[in-house]
Amino acid sequence: xxxxxxxxxxxxxxxxxxxxxxxxxxxxxxxxxxxxxxxxxxxxxxxxxxxxxxxxxxxxxxxxxxxxxxxxxxxxxxxxxxxxxxxxxxxxxxxxxxxxxxxxxxxxxxxxxxxxxxxxxxxxxxxxxxxxxxxxxxxxxxxxxxxxxxxxxxxxxxxxxxxxxxxxxxxxxxxxxxxxxxxxxxxxxxxx
Numbered sequence: 001x002x003x004x005x006x007x008x009x010x011x012x013x014x015x016x017x018x019x020x021x022x023x024x025x026x027x028x029x030x031x032x033x034x035x036x037x038x039x040x041x042x043x044x045x046x047x048x049x050x051x052x053x054x055x056x057x058x059x060x061x062x063x064x065x066x067x068x069x070x071x072x073x074x075x076x077x078x079x080x081x082x083x084x085x086x087x088x089x090x091x092x093x094x095x096x097x098x099x100x101x102x103x104x105x106x107x108x109x110x111x112x113x114x115x116x117x118x119x120x121x122x123x124x125x126x127x128x129x130x131x132x133x134x135x136x137x138x139x140x141x142x143x144x145x146x147x148x149x150x151x152x153x154x155x156x157x158x159x160x161x162x163x164x165x166x167x168x169x170x171x172x173x174x175x176x177x178x179x180x181x182x183x184x185x186x187x188x189x190x191x192x
Contacts, residue, residue: 010047012038012095013123017161018109019071022064029109030063030078031056031071033158035166036091044179046170051091054159056081071156083113092117099123101141101165103190121189125165128184134175144168 019031036051058078068074092098092114100106103124111118131139136147142155145164148171153160169181176182 009040009042010038011041011097012036012050013097013099014091014095015162015166016098016100016106016110017158017165018106019073019156019158020067020109021059021061022067023105025108026061027064027067027109028059028061029057029083029113030059030073031158032083032088032110033160033162034088034091035159035162036094037166039181041185042182044170044182044185050094052159052162053084053087053091055083055088057083072154073157085114088114089116092120095120097121097123097185099125099165099169099184101125101161103127104192107190107192123184123188124190125169125180125184128187128190129180130183134173141165141168 015035017033018029020029021027032055034053035049037049038047039045040047056073056078058081063073063075093116098117098120100122103122107122126139126141131144136144141161141164145152145168148168150164150167152164155161169184170179172178173180173183
């Protein structure tokens with residue numbers, strides 16, 4: 001009986017963040033961070049962290065100086081690196097929900113390399129939660145992390161930002177007394 005309830009109310013989600021050579025669609029991903037977790041759809045309770053991955057990739061093009069200034073990943077760090085495509089595809093295959101803090105930015109880079117991710121529902125933690133209505137002056141991840149007293153390793157590194165987003169979505173909304181994750185899921189997938 002317990003297994004039946006667990007299956008009915010639980011769902012997997014994959015948090016995604018990318019770092020790139022620049023801001024255009026012609027640019028390339030140089031880092032991806034993923035965190036696969038299981039949660040209760042009704043309560044927003046995290047049931048388990050199932051897997052995580054962070055990988056670097058040497059791009060065919062050069063890293064824009066502005067992008068490098070943001071993420072701090074020099075070309076030397078990327079030399080000879082490639083993503084573990086099999087692991088990434090396996091993690092994507094374990095969920096119907098992908099979450100990114102800025103879906104409009106991350107989704108095109110991910111689906112360019114992993115088209116199967118484009119067949120999933122994408123949720124945007126930046127626009128899918130009413131941050132401004134809750135009194136926050138902006139929706140930027142680093143600001144929200146700071147306002148919620150979340151400590152991460154290094155801002156604008158893929159896995160650290162994914163973990164920061166995860167911790168943010170677990171925080172309790174003062175209005176509803178439920179995790180922000182509940183509002184995000186309730187508001188539905190991001191519409192392109």
